[in-house]
Amino acid sequence: MDQQLLNAIFIGSIYALFAVGYTLVFGVLDILNLAHSAVFMLGAAVTYSLVMNHGQSFWVACILGIAVSGFMGLVIEHVCLRPLRRRQAPPIAALISTIGLALIIVAAIEQGQPGQFFAWLWVDGPNSVAFPSGTIPNPTWHVGDLTLEASKVAIIPISIVLMLVLGYGIRYTQVGRGLRAVAENPRAARLMGLDVDRMISLTLVISSALGGLAGILFGVALGDISPYIGRDNVEVRGLAVIVLGGMGSIPGAVVGGYLLGLIEVAALVTLGSNARGGVAFAALFLMLILRPQGLFGAQLRERI
Amino acid sequence: MDFFFQLFSDPVGFWNSHTLLIAQIGINGILATSMFVVLFSGQLSLAAPGFMAVGAYTSVLMGLYWHTPLAFGIAAGTVLAGVLGILVGLPVLRLRGVFLAIATIGFVEALRLGVILNLPITGEGLGLKNPSADPLGGINLILVSFVVVVFVAWRLSKGRLGHAWAAIRQDEIAALSQGIHVARYKMIAFVLSAVMAGFAGGLEAHLNFFVDPGDTQYGVTRAVQILTFAVLGGSGFVLGPVVGALFVTLLPWIFAAAGPYINIVSGAFLIAIIVFRPQGIVGRGGLAVIRPSWWPRARASAPSTG
Numbered sequence: 048m049d050q051q052l053l054n055a056i057f058i059g060s061i062y063a064l065f066a067v068g069y070t071l072v073f074g075v076l077d078i079l080n081l082a083h084s085a086v087f088m089l090g091a092a093v094t095y096s097l098v099m100n101h102g103q104s105f106w107v108a109c110i111l112g113i114a115v116s117g118f119m120g121l122v123i124e125h126v127c128l129r130p131l132r133r134r135q136a137p138p139i140a141a142l143i144s145t146i147g148l149a150l151i152i153v154a155a156i157e158q159g160q161p162g163q164f165f166a167w168l169w170v171d172g173p174n175s176v177a178f179p180s181g182t183i184p185n186p187t188w189h190v191g192d193l194t195l196e197a198s199k200v201a202i203i204p205i206s207i208v209l210m211l212v213l214g215y216g217i218r219y220t221q222v223g224r225g226l227r228a229v230a231e232n233p234r235a236a237r238l239m240g241l242d243v244d245r246m247i248s249l250t251l252v253i254s255s256a257l258g259g260l261a262g263i264l265f266g267v268a269l270g271d272i273s274p275y276i277g278r279d280n281v282e283v284r285g286l287a288v289i290v291l292g293g294m295g296s297i298p299g300a301v302v303g304g305y306l307l308g309l310i311e312v313a314a315l316v317t318l319g320s321n322a323r324g325g326v327a328f329a330a331l332f333l334m335l336i337l338r339p340q341g342l343f344g345a346q347l348r349e350r351i
Numbered sequence: 352m353d354f355f356f357q358l359f360s361d362p363v364g365f366w367n368s369h370t371l372l373i374a375q376i377g378i379n380g381i382l383a384t385s386m387f388v389v390l391f392s393g394q395l396s397l398a399a400p401g402f403m404a405v406g407a408y409t410s411v412l413m414g415l416y417w418h419t420p421l422a423f424g425i426a427a428g429t430v431l432a433g434v435l436g437i438l439v440g441l442p443v444l445r446l447r448g449v450f451l452a453i454a455t456i457g458f459v460e461a462l463r464l465g466v467i468l469n470l471p472i473t474g475e476g477l478g479l480k481n482p483s484a485d486p487l488g489g490i491n492l493i494l495v496s497f498v499v500v501v502f503v504a505w506r507l508s509k510g511r512l513g514h515a516w517a518a519i520r521q522d523e524i525a526a527l528s529q530g531i532h533v534a535r536y537k538m539i540a541f542v543l544s545a546v547m548a549g550f551a552g553g554l555e556a557h558l559n560f561f562v563d564p565g566d567t568q569y570g571v572t573r574a575v576q577i578l579t580f581a582v583l584g585g586s587g588f589v590l591g592p593v594v595g596a597l598f599v600t601l602l603p604w605i606f607a608a609a610g611p612y613i614n615i616v617s618g619a620f621l622i623a624i625i626v627f628r629p630q631g632i633v634g635r636g637g638l639a640v641i642r643p644s645w646w647p648r649a650r651a652s653a654p655s656t657g
Contacts, residue, residue: 079449081575127622136629138448139395143582146575147621154614164612283460283571286453294449321475325465332457336442339450 049193051312057199057268059308060206064261065281066288066300067210068254074295075230075250078141082123083258084277084285085149090116090259091266091276092156096169098182105183109263116259120251123148128251129244149277156274169274177270199268206264209257210301217297226250230295287331293341302342354604371558374490376600377497378555383580383592384504385547390586391508392540393520395448397574398439398455401462402432402545403552404569408473410553411562414483421483425553432549436542444537447523456571467564479562486558493554500547505589507543516540583624585631594633 065087072080094112097103103111127144159169188195217223228236229246237243265280266272288307292299307327314326334341357365366373382399389396409431410424419427443454467473474480507513515536518526527533552569556562566572576599584595598605602617609616624632 073449077449079452127626130626131629134626134629136625139578139582140625140629143579143625144622146579147618147625150618150621151615154612154618157614158611278572283456286456290450290453290457321469322465325461325463325469328457328461329465332454332461335446335450335454335457339446 049191051316053193053195053199055308055312056305057202057308058311059305060202061261061265061268061304062281062284062288062307063210063301063304064206064257064264066285066292066304067213067297068257068261069285070289070292070295070297070300071213071250071254071257073289074297075226076128076141076247078128078138078145079286080123080145080251080254081142081282082119082127082145082149082152083254084282085152086116086119086123086255086258086277087262087265087281088156088274088277089119089152090262091272092169092262092274093259094263095176095178095266095272096159098178099176100170112263113256113259116262117252117256119152119259120253120255121248123255124248124251128247153274153278171273173274175271175273175276177272178267183267196268202264202268205260209260210297213253213257214297222246222249284327287327290331290341291334293343296341296343299341299343306342354607370487370490372600372604374486374493374558375555376597377490377493378551378558379577379580379596379600380497380593381500381547381551381554382577383584383596384500384589385544385551386577386581387586387589387592388504388507388540388544388547390581390592391513391520392516392537393523394444394537394540395452396443396455396541396544397452397571397578398436398443398458398541398545399548399577400569400571400573401439401455401459402436402548403555403573404462404467404564405432405435406549406552407556407562407569408467408479411479411481411483411556412472414481415479421485421557425550425557428553429546429550432552433542433546436545436549437538440538440541440545444534444541456574459569459574460571463564463566463569467569473564474562476564478564481556481560481562484557484560486560489554489557496550496554500550501589501593504547508589512536512539579621583621583631585628585634587630587634591631591633595631598632 065083069080069083072078072083090112093115094105094108097108097111098105123145127148128141131140131144155165156169157173159165159167160172161170184197186197217226225236225241225246226249228239228241229243229250233243236246261281262277265276284307288303289295289300290303291306292301292303307330310330311323311327315323318326357368382403385399406425406428409428410421413419413424413427414421439455439458443451443458446454468476508516515526515531518529518531519533519536523533580595580599581592582595583599584593585591602620603613606613606616606620628634
């Protein structure tokens, strides 16, 4: 039982880290970035590929993986979002363009096979792979009847520190004030001399780097890296998390992530593995009906 | 390109060799129309795959256990989807925009992962065998229903109901102040869309000898695909989503030359279409071309006063 509780916290941290990026973009742009789960997968895939196929050390690969994810944030902004903003397209159009980009990223990894065009990026095609034991430092401790693996335990402080830094940055720094101003009212922010486009690029880079890091942690801790980990594990659950916590709220996404982890593990223990997904989505549905603003969201405003 | 060449050189052979594809286009057209109805009334609902699952499982199970005729099973599935539409719509329709979309995703996945994958009668994760399927025989029924559904949606969108929906889409509060019963008209759109989706699900279940409860069939992936039909085609006119459905369903054939890189090309194409035509393929206005800053601008016309 204690082990299950620990698992809930591990998986909850990953959900939280993933959802913080999701909710950051939603808070600033009012757009759901559906390419976020593809960036999550890309971070894990690039890191694995750098270690196993390009002979880099694990730490270098992690940093490069996060850098590539952050760069994908710029790509999302310049390819999918900025052209649509220029044309004052409805927000729903951005949904489709980010889906298109997600399709491209997943297909590129999927087609990475030896001898193929994308072999430099990934060589395992659609298969699920894991770091062989020994390639990454992973000391394991036994405390009582608990098994603590460093790869899993490390997730918790990493997530918490990052989320605290992000929360502090948004609340107290000049850049954070700029982001909040853009989120509140882009036009007024522009009139106050803020470079709105640059703020939005920055938002996407931070969001995607966090997403990529979440992917790396997921891939290392759960030993499951494939082109489909984003789609299968976090795409829709990320939505559930940001709804549970309140759309656009960073503390909400953190609490929502842990809450979803707990709900899922509780469902797993009491109802069996089949019910796990269903219970999570039933919770999402109920939350939206009973308290649409989520746990931490402000009262929904009527826009008149 | 052989594919399109055959369409013109040998239409009968084309029909015979691609009957299943044509049937799938018809069903996707009905689904796109179901999406159109909700989008036209300003609601971003992604609930269609849930109602499809209801229609599909009801019609197949009735055929399996009670040996009812096909039409009766599909009718029952459609009615049940409509009833479920009312039940889901009552709590959900208070939400707007992305919140409605996520709530309906919650409904779809809770239904699929929580109910369908756990009930013994639906075959759980293994799916359901459907020995009474008739992959080729249903094509006429599908095409006729497709035309009827599109026609009904077109008439409704042009009539009193359509004007009410358009008013709600443009400004809900203004519509309310004009005496439009917003909640009622939203509910009508939601239930109508549920009925269409349930009907399409029932039809689709009989194209295949196997009902597969996978994500691409009755899950979020399908919901997103149906949304893509509508947004890509343009949701301002009935024909928009239908054109979108036709286009998206044919993407693998259009880009057959890309071979294994088909998804990369399709994804790039999706982005290009939505960037250059944010209003959709069918819609007012021309291409929104990116103009470099040094390119001479067209002379500005008189400022609009509207």
